[in-house]
Amino acid sequence: MKILAISLLACISFSVIADEGEKDFVQSLIQSRDFRCPEVESYVVSDFSGDISVLCVGEGESKKQDVSESYRYTISKPGGRWKVVAED
Numbered sequence: 001m002k003i004l005a006i007s008l009l010a011c012i013s014f015s016v017i018a019d020e021g022e023k024d025f026v027q028s029l030i031q032s033r034d035f036r037c038p039e040v041e042s043y044v045v046s047d048f049s050g051d052i053s054v055l056c057v058g059e060g061e062s063k064k065q066d067v068s069e070s071y072r073y074t075i076s077k078p079g080g081r082w083k084v085v086a087e088d
Contacts, residue, residue: 039060
């Protein structure tokens with residue numbers, strides 16, 4: 001039972017923790033679709049749909065409390081091809 005609980009917690013935690021390589025991939029994917037993403041602030045992978053919700057901020061603003069520039073995107077992979085949609 002403990003192993004199941006730890007495994008479940010690890011899966012949930014993995015969805016909200018991003019390393020630099022994953023952030024670089026997400027940023028490159030967004031920019032390759034001609035969207036603006038100077039810096040990835042955070043992203044979350046949906047455990048059920050696999051969609052990725054991304055928050056991008058202006059260059060150097062990820063450490064600031066007041067962000068002047070931000071962009072939100074949803075990334076999905078319908079039919080095996082990456083799709084990036086800008087959110088309002």
